[in-house]
Structure formats: C-alpha cells, structure tokens
Amino acid sequence: MALSDLNQVERNEEGIAAVLGILKQRLGERFQTGQAIRSQHAHTTTYIPTQAPDGVAFVETTAEVQEIVSACAAHRVPVIAFGVGSSLEGHTNAPGGGISVDTSRMNRILAVNPQDLDCTVEAGVTREDLNRHLRDTGLFFPIDPGANASLGGMAATRASGTNAVRYGTMRENVLSLTAVMADGQTVTTGKRAKKSSAGYDLTRLLIGSEGTLGIITSLTLKLQGIPQAISGGVCPFPSVEAACNAVIATIQMGIPVARIELVNALQMRAMKSYSKLDYPESPCLFVEFHGSDAGVAEQAETFGAIAEEYGGGPFLWTSVAEERTKLWKARHDAYWSSLTLRPGAKGLSTDVCVPISRFAECVTETEADIAEMGLVAPIVGHAGDGNFHVLVLMDVDDPKEIAQTEEFVARLNMRAIGMDGTCTGEHGIGQGKVGFLRHELGHGVDIMRTIKQALDPLNIMNPGKILPAAK
Numbered sequence: 001m002a003l004s005d006l007n008q009v010e011r012n013e014e015g016i017a018a019v020l021g022i023l024k025q026r027l028g029e030r031f032q033t034g035q036a037i038r039s040q041h042a043h044t045t046t047y048i049p050t051q052a053p054d055g056v057a058f059v060e061t062t063a064e065v066q067e068i069v070s071a072c073a074a075h076r077v078p079v080i081a082f083g084v085g086s087s088l089e090g091h092t093n094a095p096g097g098g099i100s101v102d103t104s105r106m107n108r109i110l111a112v113n114p115q116d117l118d119c120t121v122e123a124g125v126t127r128e129d130l131n132r133h134l135r136d137t138g139l140f141f142p143i144d145p146g147a148n149a150s151l152g153g154m155a156a157t158r159a160s161g162t163n164a165v166r167y168g169t170m171r172e173n174v175l176s177l178t179a180v181m182a183d184g185q186t187v188t189t190g191k192r193a194k195k196s197s198a199g200y201d202l203t204r205l206l207i208g209s210e211g212t213l214g215i216i217t218s219l220t221l222k223l224q225g226i227p228q229a230i231s232g233g234v235c236p237f238p239s240v241e242a243a244c245n246a247v248i249a250t251i252q253m254g255i256p257v258a259r260i261e262l263v264n265a266l267q268m269r270a271m272k273s274y275s276k277l278d279y280p281e282s283p284c285l286f287v288e289f290h291g292s293d294a295g296v297a298e299q300a301e302t303f304g305a306i307a308e309e310y311g312g313g314p315f316l317w318t319s320v321a322e323e324r325t326k327l328w329k330a331r332h333d334a335y336w337s338s339l340t341l342r343p344g345a346k347g348l349s350t351d352v353c354v355p356i357s358r359f360a361e362c363v364t365e366t367e368a369d370i371a372e373m374g375l376v377a378p379i380v381g382h383a384g385d386g387n388f389h390v391l392v393l394m395d396v397d398d399p400k401e402i403a404q405t406e407e408f409v410a411r412l413n414m415r416a417i418g419m420d421g422t423c424t425g426e427h428g429i430g431q432g433k434v435g436f437l438r439h440e441l442g443h444g445v446d447i448m449r450t451i452k453q454a455l456d457p458l459n460i461m462n463p464g465k466i467l468p469a470a471k
C-alpha cells in the first residue's frame, strides 16, 4: 500500500460552500473553520498526510447531528465523525473535504444501572471519564486502548487494548447504540438485555464501521465489578521467542490472565529511560491477574512456573496498587517512549493479529525482517490475543525510507494474513490498510460495499475509508 494508493475523493466545492453557510448560521461559535482547528481534526498519528475538513461542528445533541447529516446529504458533502482523534490510520482525514462532527461536547453519562452491570453514555464520553464516574460504584469499564479515547470512537474502530484477553473488545462490550444514519434518521440497535436474537445484529454492524455508515451518538455498555484483588508484574526472557512461547502455554493452559503484554528488548530500552523502569533490557512480559487474594496469588505462581520452563524469570509480582500503576502507565506510554529512540522520526504502528499458536512464529519472523532491513522498529503486543504492534520509526522526508517501510508493512500484513490472521487486530482499516482488506476477506469486501451502498448511497459518511475504490 503506497501513499499514492490512498483513495481519492472528489471535492464538491458548491455543496461545501452551501453547507458552510448553513452551519455557520445554525451553530455560531460552535462551528469553526480556522486552519489550525481543521488540521487538528484530521491529525493522524501516522505518516499519512493530514487532509483537513472544511469546517468542524462541535455538536451537543443527537438532533444537531441529525441536522448536520441532513444538510450534508442534501448538498452531497462528506461528514466525518470525530472523537478525540487518537486513531492511527488516517481515519479522520477528509480526502474530499467536508464537515468534521466533533462529539467531545456530547459527554454526558446518561444512566448507570449497577444492578444490571450496564450504563448508557453519550458518544463523546472518554473511557477515563467513565471510569472516574464509576469509581464509587465498585464497577469499571474494562476496554483500555492506550489513548484516552472517546467511547464512540472506540466503538467505531472496534477498539480493544491490554485487558481484551480477559474482557473482550468493544464488540463484546456494547449492548446497543444509537446512531444517526446517512439519511439523517436515528436508529437504536437494541435494548439492555444481556443477549438478543432479534434479527440482524445492527449493533455489531456499526461497531468497527469507522463512521462510514452512521454517527454514533450514545452507547449502552456492559460493566464489570472491580476485582477484589489485582496482582501483576514483569518477567524477563532470554529471547522474544521464549517470551511468546510462555504466552502460548499460559493461554493454552487456560490461566485467566487479565493482561499479558509482550515488550521486546528495544522497546524495553525506550521504556526504561522514558518511564524510569528498573528492569533488564531484554524481552519482557507484563502480566496482570484479577480475582480473589488466593486466586491471584495462585495464578501468579503458576505463570512464574511456566515462565521458568521457557528460561524466563525472575517473575517479580506485586499487589501494591502504586507499583502496578507505574508499570501500566509505562506500558500505555510505549508509543511515546519509542519515539525517543529516533528523535525527529515519525512512527507508523502496525497491528497484525494471528491465532495464538502462530504468535511466536509471526513475531520472530518479523523481528528477523526488521533486523535484515535495518529498521528502527520496537515491538509491543497484546500477546494473549496474538496481537502485536511494530512501531516503525522513519524519516518522512526520505522517500526511500517511506518505500522501505511500506515494503516491510506489506510483508508483515501478508505474513499475518497467510497465518490465518488479520492485518488489524484493533486499530481498524482507515486509509492506511485499505489495500489489504481484499487479501484478507476476498468477496467479503463486495458484501461490505453492498451494505455501504444500501445505507449510504450518496457516499457522504467518511468517504475514502475502509473500502478500496470501486474499479
């Protein structure tokens, strides 16, 4: 996938001018057209160039979202939902211009039902805000992408993170949602029942749709009880292969780890200096267990024994909250720490995921490829899910480096697909991975296109994303 392959979307100048006029009048100060704010709303954390929208609408209600989508539909203007902009594949870029719908002011927590372990929130509520709000209830929402993302954006990208090995992804944790569809009508996709066999699963159709089918305005989420005890720690290994094999054994033995994260030696070097961690500069697993006091102690002991079998250890674990928080803060800051390995470089984060039995093979082949190509590219991974990220640090002003990185990424994505895996475990397709979708899903792409055409016949919802351009 080369930059030149990014889907092109034609600009509709006349329509855009008409919608800008309508929204200025309708929203006043809540509609912004300044260059800085427009660029910020297309900001991508990858090397994909910024493609700014023509205006940014700070919406406060579902009715306002409906009005904007209706105006955009009437004038055939793209409309791009925006949470906090932490997505990594050019998701919020506006290749044909249009209106960015910023949901950050839709930040009300509408209901918490502790007896049913669920809550309903507006789409702009962030995961950290929700967990702060829930603290006194003894409940929490477990999905934790590194960034403090919006729950609407997390649903739209089918996000997960370090806890997914135990609690699942957004796919498993959204009971229903309300969205404004391309025709300006709203749909609520379900009730609060824990399960439902009522027809097509519209909730899951919208989860992972990256704003290409509708704009989510509220979500009903499953909650979990805060565990009685939490323990965790870091275990070094002699090689990345040994660490991966310890993960495979842990998962295959059914140890209910809450988190088990791979950090390779280069990433460990970055984390040691950036986050002041005192561990060896070798491949490590960051592990956490949730349960009763006795349960977490037993799980930690069993994991320690498995690690030893693969030459790992010592596994130093703790139940002290402050120490655990420091570790996981360092893990969540991995992206930022790795940037210090090559100051001035930009990072491209890959996101392959393979069946757990192929995890060691995929990671070791990839590390060998990195060495052979001479890339600066640390690895972190949600190892328990078979998902890992290579952060390739490159000079974006050097076309040769860009081409080399693209070659590496293509090889990695095809390696994972060849192992019955996916090019994206959690970040989504956006613009950056459009070229790999057909390799992974074949005719499935045509079915997706049929759905897109049926629900968004004017192609106004986040055009140029997910689906390759029709030939």
Ligand SMILES: Cc1cc2nc3c(=O)[nH]c(=O)nc-3n(C[C@H](O)[C@H](O)[C@H](O)COP(=O)(O)OP(=O)(O)OC[C@H]3O[C@@H](n4cnc5c(N)ncnc54)[C@H](O)[C@@H]3O)c2cc1C
Pocket (backbone or CB within 6 Å): 045, 080, 081, 082, 083, 084, 085, 086, 087, 088, 091, 092, 103, 123, 144, 145, 146, 147, 149, 150, 151, 152, 153, 154, 155, 156, 157, 158, 159, 160, 161, 162, 210, 211, 212, 214, 215, 216, 217, 332, 335, 336, 426, 427, 462
């Ligand atoms: C340092 C770092 C670490 C990360 N780690 C992880 C990780 O561990 N796991 C993971 O899954 N992701 C991770 N990410 C990626 C990112 O945090 C997720 O993709 C997140 O879910 C995006 O949410 P957002 O609010 O930032 O959405 P945005 O970036 O604003 O939008 C993402 C996409 O969703 C659409 N969208 C946003 N809001 C809505 C809505 N209300 N309705 C419909 N569509 C909408 C947008 O149009 C866009 O296509 C990481 C990112 C960074 C920067």
